[in-house]
């Protein structure tokens with residue numbers, strides 16, 4: 001279907017974009033368009049103004065943040081502009097070596113066309129619970145940099161995802177960048193279960209693991225994809241993994257409760273109980289692989 005008519009603007013600065021958003025009661029930001037265009041074409045949304053943020057240089061690129069700023073960890077942080085497309089992340093040696101979890105998750109998104117157009121910021125702002133980047137942002141304890149009429153604010157990933165397709169970004173705001181703390185010495189793995197190639201995840205689990213003495217797990221971070229209306233963090237399992245040897249039995253026991261408190265959907269790909277089972281299997285695999293890579 002053809003979208004309903006709309007006005008189109010292509011600002012060249014964040015301030016200009018914010019001015020356009022402030023001046024309209026019914027504006028929508030477009031980034032890579034991979035999620036928004038289908039919505040417009042199906043006429044599930046018909047904004048009067050579409051603000052294309054693709055030509056704003058400040059929203060592009062990958063840069064080091066010395067000292068990590070407000071981001072915890074002490075290993076510094078990498079800031080990624082919201083308009084940075086997936087393929088640029090995949091081509092970056094720094095992302096591959098320092099943010100392996102993000103690299104693995106992004107490599108699994110859609111197909112090459114989607115990865116050339118789709119952006120990290122668009123994926124996070126869209127907040128589809130089946131999107132691969134949300135659980136990764138939680139597990140890596142990312143921070144979202146949001147610009148609005150009152151200036152910039154920084155929101156931890158844990159407070160960013162508020163409900164189905166709903167984030168902390170207001171109607172008159174823009175997600176401008178995402179800061180990922182670097183965790184030196186941690187291993188990671190993204191385990192995604194799909195029925196066919198290039199599919200959205202039925203369930204996925206992202207794990208980061210630190211092995212203090214090389215024998216037992218000293219810290220773990222686990223993010224869950226498609227196990228509720230928002231990406232989730234499995235904090236009880238993270239605690240249960242501390243002090244555990246990375247054997248299939250011990251890690252499996254610690255991960256057995258990973259689906260507790262989740263509310264996964266039921267659909268043609270599987271019902272909620274199937275997804276709960278999948279989450280325990282994928283969590284065990286992800287943690288074991290991350291521990292091996294640490």
Ligand SMILES: Cc1cc2nc3c(=O)[nH]c(=O)nc-3n(C[C@H](O)[C@H](O)[C@H](O)COP(=O)(O)OP(=O)(O)OC[C@H]3O[C@@H](n4cnc5c(N)ncnc54)[C@H](O)[C@@H]3O)c2cc1C
Pocket residue numbers: 028029030031032033034035036037053082083108109110111114117118119120121122123125126128130131132133169173174175176198199200201
């Ligand atoms: C066939 C197909 C397969 C796919 N498979 C996967 C998959 O396996 N895994 C996966 O994770 N995703 C998948 N996707 C989705 C893809 O990752 C999208 O690119 C992503 O969800 C949205 O990014 P975008 O840059 O295209 O955003 P857009 O579609 O342009 O925007 C999405 C939403 O975010 C808002 N927005 C965008 N950028 C900003 C910003 N900077 N500030 C504020 N609001 C903003 C827009 O207003 C809109 O509401 C798939 C998509 C398609 C079409």
